[in-house]
Each structure stands twice: as C-alpha cells, then as structure tokens.
Amino acid sequence: MLRVDEVIRDRLSSRVALIDQISHYIVGAGGKRIRPRLVLLFSEALGFEGPERYELAAIVEFIHTATLLHDDVVDESALRRGRATANAMFGNAASVLVGDFLYSRAFQMMVSVNRMHVLQVLADATNVIAEGEVLQLMNMHDPDLAVADYLQVIRFKTAKLFEASARLGAVLAGADVALEEACADYGRSLGTAFQLVDDLLDYEGNSSELGKNVGDDLREGKPTLPLLLAMERASDSERGLIRQAIEHGEEEKLPQILAIVRQTGALDATRQAAQAEADKARKAILSHLPASRAREALLDLCARSIHRSS
Numbered sequence: 001m002l003r004v005d006e007v008i009r010d011r012l013s014s015r016v017a018l019i020d021q022i023s024h025y026i027v028g029a030g031g032k033r034i035r036p037r038l039v040l041l042f043s044e045a046l047g048f049e050g051p052e053r054y055e056l057a058a059i060v061e062f063i064h065t066a067t068l069l070h071d072d073v074v075d076e077s078a079l080r081r082g083r084a085t086a087n088a089m090f091g092n093a094a095s096v097l098v099g100d101f102l103y104s105r106a107f108q109m110m111v112s113v114n115r116m117h118v119l120q121v122l123a124d125a126t127n128v129i130a131e132g133e134v135l136q137l138m139n140m141h142d143p144d145l146a147v148a149d150y151l152q153v154i155r156f157k158t159a160k161l162f163e164a165s166a167r168l169g170a171v172l173a174g175a176d177v178a179l180e181e182a183c184a185d186y187g188r189s190l191g192t193a194f195q196l197v198d199d200l201l202d203y204e205g206n207s208s209e210l211g212k213n214v215g216d217d218l219r220e221g222k223p224t225l226p227l228l229l230a231m232e233r234a235s236d237s238e239r240g241l242i243r244q245a246i247e248h249g250e251e252e253k254l255p256q257i258l259a260i261v262r263q264t265g266a267l268d269a270t271r272q273a274a275q276a277e278a279d280k281a282r283k284a285i286l287s288h289l290p291a292s293r294a295r296e297a298l299l300d301l302c303a304r305s306i307h308r309s310s
C-alpha cells in the first residue's frame with residue numbers, strides 16, 4: 001500500500017495549479033483505500049507480483065475519488081473524510097472538473113498497462129457506476145421504491161467498482177474464467193454489504209467517526225433499505241411520517257424517524273442483509289483461493305466491512 005501511495009502521489013501531478021491543489025486536498029484526506037487493497041490482495045492470493053498491480057490499485061482509487069468528487073456535488077454534501085468537501089471549499093464547478101481530471105488520468109494510466117481486458121473491465125465498470133447514479137436520481141423522493149430496485153442501484157453505484165477491483169487482481173494473474181468470476185462475485189457481494197452498512201450508518205452512525213454528516217440521506221429524500229424496511233413494518237401513522245419525509249426530504253424529522261427505524265427492527269434487518277452479503281463474499285473465495293495470508297486478509301475484510309464505524 002505504501003507503493004500504491006507513491007504511485008498515487010506521482011500520478012496526481014498536473015501543470016494546472018488548481019488541479020494539484022484540489023486533488024491533493026481530497027486524496028491527502030486519506031480514505032480507507034479498500035478498493036486498491038482488493039487489487040493487491042487478489043493479485044497476491046493468485047501469485048502475481050508484477051508492478052502493474054500498483055498502477056491498477058492507484059487507478060481504482062482515482063476512479064473512486066472522481067466519483068466522490070462528483071457525488072458530493074450531486075448530494076450537496078458538506079463533510080467528507082472528516083474535512084469540508086471539495087465542493088464546499090472550492091465550489092461545484094472546480095470539484096466536477098477535477099473529478100474529470102482524475103477520471104481521465106485513470107484512463108491514461110490504464111492505457112500504459114496495455115492490456116485490453118483491463119481496459120474493458122474498467123470502461124464497463126465506470127459506465128455502470130454512472131448508470132447507478134442516474135437510476136438513484138430517478139428513485140429520489142419515491143417512497144414506493146421496491147427493495148429489488150434499491151439493490152440494483154447499490155450494485156451499480158458501489159459494488160461494481162469493488163467487483164472490478166477484485167476481478168483485476170485475477171486478470172493480472174491470468175486466472176481462468178471460473179476463477180475470475182469467483183473473484184468478481186466476492187467483490188460484488190462485499191461491495192453490496194459495504195453500501196448496506198453505509199446506508200445503515202447514515203442513520204445510526206456518528207458524524208465525527210464517519211467523517212461525513214449523518215442524516216444526509218433523509219435530507220435528500222433518498223429511499224434506502226432502513227426506511228424501506230421500516231415502512232413495511234411500521235403502523236399506518238408511522239408509515240405516513242416516513243413517506244412524507246422521503247417525499248419532501250424532511251431532515252428535521254430525523255429523531256422521530258430514527259426511533260421508528262430502531263423500534264421496527266429495520267436497522268437490525270439491514271445489518272443482517274449486509275451480513276448475508278458478506279457471507280456470500282466469503283463463500284465465493286473459500287473454495288477457489290488457496291489458503292494464504294492474502295486470503296485471510298480478504299476474509300477479514302468481510303467481517304470488518306460489517307463491523308465498522310467509518
């Protein structure tokens with residue numbers, strides 16, 4: 001990961017001062033670096049040790065960072081990684097454009113890796129992520145959203161990059177199709193579990209630990225699983241309150257809604273759904289990867305993605 005950080009620092013540079021300033025601002029704030037870790041762990045688990053793994057790990061982190069810059073503009077978020085968001089500091093236009101810089105820099109780096117399969121995986125993944133965000137936009141303020149449609153959005157907007165990161169480790173190692181798919185399955189399930197917990201933490205998390213504001217989803221009228229499950233289980237009057245909050249984005253109702261999602265067991269049920277996905281991720285690799293330190297770390301990531309507070 002230290003090598004990945006070196007590549008990240010090296011490839012961030014631009015002759016345009018504002019790009020340097022904003023990209024260092026967001027990348028320097030840290031982040032958990034889960035996606036690059038997946039690239040490294042899968043390539044290690046499958047015996048690939050070439051330097052391309054560091055380049056690909058940095059590439060997925062750049063794509064992730066570009067999506068964060070764009071997402072914080074779309075969501076009008078004020079806090080990210082424990083700091084004011086780039087949009088709050090530098091404005092929406094600068095954030096979107098520096099996101100474009102990082103995204104296109106990632107594609108320059110991919111070309112330098114010179115493998116068509118890598119290019120295909122990442123071109124497809126970024127396209128699906130964008131589709132996921134547009135689908136989510138269409139679902140805003142819709143209290144009648146089906147759970148299956150919510151799950152499709154999180155598979156697209158979040159799980160797809162986890163899937164691509166895991167798959168790339170397998171591609172680098174020259175894995176056969178079945179093995180590549182097992183790695184991709186792990187990434188997809190882990191990413192789904194990760195987003196389910198993200199949506200849970202937006203209700204029960206702590207802003208200072210999370211590094212971003214809780215309650216943002218309600219403010220935006222985003223129908224996430226805690227609300228969808230609470231509506232299935234609540235009384236008529238409680239359901240009415242949640243419906244209204246989704247339709248109008250009533251952030252001030254957060255304490256009341258929080259009480260309902262807790263009492264109805266919707267938070268526990270969301271955690272259980274995340275746990276089921278994490279179990280799927282574990283199973284996807286247990287029978288496919290030989291026992292190794294890297295496989296242990298991948299299994300450990302499943303547990304840590306569920307029991308996290310940031």
Ligand code: GRG
Pocket residue numbers: 030031032033034066067068070071074081099103126127129130133157158194195198310
């Ligand atoms: C530029 C390809 C491209 C698309 C733009 C806005 C957008 C379309 C996509 C946004 C997708 C998005 C932000 C999904 C949420 C993913 C998520 C759970 C982010 C938080 O990830 P962490 O917790 O963040 O890994 P850190 O800060 O730890 O890196």
